[in-house]
Each structure stands twice: as structure tokens, then as C-alpha cells.
Amino acid sequence: MAILIRPHRGPRSIIPWLFPAGLGLVVLVNMVMLWFALGTFPGVVAGNAYERGRKYNQVLAQDAAIAALGWHVDVGIERGQGEAVVARYVGPDGKPISGLDPRAILTRPVGDPVHLEVRLREEAPGVYRAGVALPHRGLWDVALAAGTGPVAHQASARITVR
Structure with missing residues (x-):
């Protein structure tokens, strides 16, 4: 007669399960980060980046023409x-520049x-x-464009509204 005896194994160890659990946790955290990243800022700054890149020399020539005007622009938000939106245009001789028809575009860099x-x-x-009625306080980007000749003067500023 044969007696079968099973060897005693003791308590099972959790150590072999720690590696797959840690790997699963890393994958889960990465998936959550990916979900948040895709649900926020798309990363597109310009919809036609290729065409803008092809016209870069024209942009540089326009910037040189604007710099040659020598105008100084001070822009801000006044509360009363x-x-x-208040813009002060001064020529290279320090005299104010009249007769412009400027427009301002206000955007939020965040939020x-x-x-x-x-x-x-x-x-x-x-x-x-x-x-202007600003819906939020904080940072604002102001882009100004003004001019009567072939070159429209452009200026931009980042201001804080408190």
C-alpha cells in the first residue's frame, strides 16, 4: 500500500503579484493622463501653419516696415x-499720431x-x-492694428486686469 504525502507549502507569497499590479497601475495612470491631455488644449496654434511658414519672408519684410515707422504704442485697460481699452500712439519725434482707425483684439492666454x-x-x-466689458479678470493679450498707408502698424501687449 502506498501513501501519498503532499509537501507542505506554507502561506502563498504576494511578491510575484506585485510586478503585474505595479505595471497595471502605471498603465492606468498613463491612460488617465492621456484622457485629460486629449480633452484640453488641442495644441493647434495656427490652422494653416504650412502656408504661414511659406510666407515668413513677407512677415519679416512687414515687420521691418513697421519698425521703420518708429511709432511707439502704449496700451492698457483703464477703469472708471x-x-x-486705451492706446496712445506716439511718433518717432515724440508727437502724438492722429487720424488713425485702430482696432484691438483681446484674447485670454489661459482659461x-x-x-x-x-x-x-x-x-x-x-x-x-x-x-469694453471684460468677462474675466486676469491676463489678457491685446493685439492692436492701425494705419492709413500701405503698412498697417501692429502692436501687442499682455496686460493684467485686476
Whole structure:
């Protein structure tokens, strides 16, 4: 008669299961990060980046023409009875520049994508103003374009609205 005796194994070890569990945790965290990344900023700054790249020499020539004008622009947001975009244009001789028809485009660099476009009116020589109702406080990018000749002067500024 044969007696079968099973060897005693003791408690099972958890160590072999730690590697697949750790690997699964890393994959899970990466999937969550991927989900958040795809659900936010798409990364596209310009929809036609190739065409803009082909016209880069034209952009450089336009920037040189704008620099040759020698204008200085000071832009900001003033608060009084309401908020207003104020731009002061000064020529290379230090005299105010009148007769422009500037427009301003206000965008938010972070947060809600807000895009406001306003036309500024001249209220004093070289001082242009437009009332605007900003929906948020914080950082704003202001892009100005003004000019009466073949070259439209362009300026940009980042301002903080408190």
C-alpha cells in the first residue's frame, strides 16, 4: 500500500503579484493622463501653419516696415465708470499720431477662450479709447492694428486686469 504525502507549502507569497499590479497601475495612470491631455488644449496654434511658414519672408519684410515707422504704442485697460481699452500712439519725434482707425483684439492666454474685437475712437491727439466689458479678470493679450498707408502698424501687449 502506498501513501501519498503532499509537501507542505506554507502561506502563498504576494511578491510575484506585485510586478503585474505595479505595471497595471502605471498603465492606468498613463491612460488617465492621456484622457485629460486629449480633452484640453488641442495644441493647434495656427490652422494653416504650412502656408504661414511659406510666407515668413513677407512677415519679416512687414515687420521691418513697421519698425521703420518708429511709432511707439502704449496700451492698457483703464477703469472708471466702466472698463476701456486705451492706446496712445506716439511718433518717432515724440508727437502724438492722429487720424488713425485702430482696432484691438483681446484674447485670454489661459482659461476660457474669450475673443473680443473693438474699434477705438480718437478722444485726444494720439489717444484712442473703446469701452469694453471684460468677462474675466486676469491676463489678457491685446493685439492692436492701425494705419492709413500701405503698412498697417501692429502692436501687442499682455496686460493684467485686476
